Amino acid sequence: MYNYKQGESRLALLNRKSLQLKKKINLITATNQNCKISEQYRTIRTNFLSSLNCINSRTIIITSPGHDEGKSTTAVNFAISLAQQGKKVLLIDADLRNPILHYSFKMENSIGLSNVLSGNLLLEDSIYRSGIRDLDLLTSGPIPFNPAELLGSEVMGKLIETVSGQYDVVLFDTPPVLEVSDAKIIANQCDGVILVVRYGKTKNEQAIEVKKFLESSKANLLGTIINNK
Ligand SMILES: Nc1ncnc2c1ncn2[C@@H]1O[C@H](COP(=O)(O)OP(=O)(O)OP(=O)(O)O)[C@@H](O)[C@H]1O
Ligand SMILES: [Mg+2]
Numbered sequence: 001m002y003n004y005k006q007g008e009s010r011l012a013l014l015n016r017k018s019l020q021l022k023k024k025i026n027l028i029t030a031t032n033q034n035c036k037i038s039e040q041y042r043t044i045r046t047n048f049l050s051s052l053n054c055i056n057s058r059t060i061i062i063t064s065p066g067h068d069e070g071k072s073t074t075a076v077n078f079a080i081s082l083a084q085q086g087k088k089v090l091l092i093d094a095d096l097r098n099p100i101l102h103y104s105f106k107m108e109n110s111i112g113l114s115n116v117l118s119g120n121l122l123l124e125d126s127i128y129r130s131g132i133r134d135l136d137l138l139t140s141g142p143i144p145f146n147p148a149e150l151l152g153s154e155v156m157g158k159l160i161e162t163v164s165g166q167y168d169v170v171l172f173d174t175p176p177v178l179e180v181s182d183a184k185i186i187a188n189q190c191d192g193v194i195l196v197v198r199y200g201k202t203k204n205e206q207a208i209e210v211k212k213f214l215e216s217s218k219a220n221l222l223g224t225i226i227n228n229k
Helices: 010-022 036-055 071-084 113-117 147-151 154-166 182-187 204-216
Strands: 059-063 089-093 135-138 169-173 192-198 221-227
Touching: 036 071, 036 221, 059 071, 059 154, 059 182, 071 089, 071 135, 071 169, 071 192, 071 221, 089 154, 113 147, 113 154, 147 154, 147 182, 154 169, 192 204, 204 221
Parallel strands: 059 169, 059 192, 089 135, 089 169, 192 221
Antiparallel strands: none
């Protein structure tokens, strides 16, 4: 099923899809625990867990202003880092337009979040073990024609409630805030938001616009990660 962006031609869509297929998410926190990057993820984890004690945040979305700024890379490595500390973590691919987490973990994506939200599958039948201890995965499932409606549905609200009772931390990888409304829709239903900005790519105005937007929509901005510095 195709998911065109507004005004996008079929050729542009196919180019975008093939670029997405070539993308690689580096699971560096799993493959090289001793490197500087893994250490930096541990620092983020420490800061995050100390804020968790104060505000009891369990369901967290990872987002950014634009595309290719490192949302998925951050979500995956942050999830692994939390699981390595013994936290029970669920990582959800809520980017129903350009899902990528199943590639990172070399998994099928024939079932996942979109099936659960459409009412075709039970949540408990859709969650995979990631292969990393304490880290479970809910992939996006087939790309739906109505992602924003599914993410804003009552079923999504119930799903968030259920998983927050089953896991210590639930992380949602999402699409860019300034491109589609999906992240804003989920942000309103979750406990907190981590904003990723990419050094040398994200413009100051974009970061400020997203921050203001999140504040005005009463989303709880926990912090910002500067990626690739
Ligand atoms: N810190 C980094 N160092 C090197 N490469 C990185 C870094 N962060 C991300 N990348 C690379 O940049 C590309 C985009 O990263 P990623 O897919 O995580 O971004 P995204 O914000 O999730 O993109 P999208 O908007 O398409 O969902 C990927 O190929 C990824 O491997
Ligand atoms: Mg992504």
